[in-house]
Amino acid sequence: MMERPYNFSAGPAAMPAEVLQQAAAEMLDWNGSGMSVMEMSHRGQEFGSILEAAERDLRELLVVPDHFRILFMQGGGLAENAIVPLNLSRGETVDFVVTGSWSQKSLKEANRYCQARAAASNAADGHTTLPDPATWQLSSDARYVHLCSNETINGIEAHELPDLKALGSDAPLVIDFSSHVASRAVDWSRVGLAFGGAQKNLGPAGVTLVVVREDLLGHALKACPSAFDYKTVAENSSMYNTPPTFSIYMAGLTFQWLKRQAEGGLTGVAAMEARNIAKATLLYGYIDQSALYFNKVAANCRSRMNVPFFLRDESRNQAFLTGAKAAGLLQLKGHKSVGGMRASIYNAMPLEGVQALVTYMRDFEKTQA
Numbered sequence: 001m002m003e004r005p006y007n008f009s010a011g012p013a014a015m016p017a018e019v020l021q022q023a024a025a026e027m028l029d030w031n032g033s034g035m036s037v038m039e040m041s042h043r044g045q046e047f048g049s050i051l052e053a054a055e056r057d058l059r060e061l062l063v064v065p066d067h068f069r070i071l072f073m074q075g076g077g078l079a080e081n082a083i084v085p086l087n088l089s090r091g092e093t094v095d096f097v098v099t100g101s102w103s104q105k106s107l108k109e110a111n112r113y114c115q116a117r118a119a120a121s122n123a124a125d126g127h128t129t130l131p132d133p134a135t136w137q138l139s140s141d142a143r144y145v146h147l148c149s150n151e152t153i154n155g156i157e158a159h160e161l162p163d164l165k166a167l168g169s170d171a172p173l174v175i176d177f178s179s180h181v182a183s184r185a186v187d188w189s190r191v192g193l194a195f196g197g198a199q200k201n202l203g204p205a206g207v208t209l210v211v212v213r214e215d216l217l218g219h220a221l222k223a224c225p226s227a228f229d230y231k232t233v234a235e236n237s238s239m240y241n242t243p244p245t246f247s248i249y250m251a252g253l254t255f256q257w258l259k260r261q262a263e264g265g266l267t268g269v270a271a272m273e274a275r276n277i278a279k280a281t282l283l284y285g286y287i288d289q290s291a292l293y294f295n296k297v298a299a300n301c302r303s304r305m306n307v308p309f310f311l312r313d314e315s316r317n318q319a320f321l322t323g324a325k326a327a328g329l330l331q332l333k334g335h336k337s338v339g340g341m342r343a344s345i346y347n348a349m350p351l352e353g354v355q356a357l358v359t360y361m362r363d364f365e366k367t368q369a
């Protein structure tokens with residue numbers, strides 16, 4: 001296998017080399033069909049088997065209960081910011097937990113379709129904490145509560161999903177899990193709907209995953225486009241219109257890769273979670289003891305997937321990035337709204353990649369002394 005640099009992109013992000021190689025090998029002739037997956041009718045038996053396997057494998061990996069539907073849609077997380085309120089809000093009140101750039105965006109977009117309000121916000125501390133659920137000001141009549149369970153830009157992750165019932169709310173919880181889906185288990189008993197673009201942790205851009213509790217289907221606003229009505233999509237097994245066939249195929253190969261992963265007696269998502277904890281512990285541990293680097297996020301909500309960090313001497317940023325690239329460590333520049341650096345260490349990033357990053361950071365720090 002060709003040696004490739006370690007790619008820390010926040011998204012579209014690195015994919016497992018094995019998955020890319022399998023896709024390359026099958027590019028011209030999928031499974032003896034004489035066709036590339038890109039050239040197949042989505043209604044044919046070949047693609048049907050690809051879609052079915054992808055859905056089955058994902059259900060198994062994420063342990064999705066039977067009363068949830070798995071939908072493969074298009075438009076990414078940003079389109080879901082509109083599609084969720086179009087389907088669930090009934091034009092009424094919706095609560096948002098604002099923890100960073102993505103949830104802020106979601107709230108703004110939802111306001112076009114319903115009364116979206118912030119039930120909690122960490123804006124006062126510059127998006128570095130996760131407001132304690134006990135302090136959330138939930139509406140008694142909210143149609144749902146939106147939480148971005150991993151804020152990709154700010155590096156904040158909810159390590160436990162809130163139990164809205166225990167907080168006195170009957171509203172379903174909607175999570176945007178774009179950037180940590182399949183990195184850890186999901187407690188579906190606390191979730192009504194989860195959505196995420198594939199390009200962080202599941203595959204290439206182009207397919208959006210929606211996992212929705214069955215009782216939430218069938219309440220779309222009249223203005224909701226048919227292709228975005230969850231009920232229509234569910235009734236047509238994600239084939240109301242032509243689905244993003246190649247992206248679904250690539251995500252399906254990634255699901256098979258995930259099922260093959262093993263770590264200390266664990267497999268699948270549990271193995272990934274163990275590996276992700278080890279990677280994040282190594283990187284934050286190094287940052288915290290360093291005199292040059294620092295991370296601003298409160299320790300109890302630091303993301304295992306996206307690690308923003310800063311150099312105390314910002315004039316060294318470009319030298320850091322140039323040296324990193326030369327050392328085979330790609331796409332470490334932070335998001336423009338935050339600055340500094342960001343290492344995204346999704347499932348496809350091996351522990352060796354984080355070790356190489358820490359080694360580089362240590363060497364760079366020594367040259368600053």
Ligand SMILES: *Cc1c(COP(=O)(O)O)cnc(C)c1O
Nearest residue numbers: 076077078079102152178179197
């Ligand atoms: C990347 C991302 C999005 C946006 O996804 P698009 O596919 O670009 O629409 C939304 N939410 C979160 C948490 C993300 O990380």
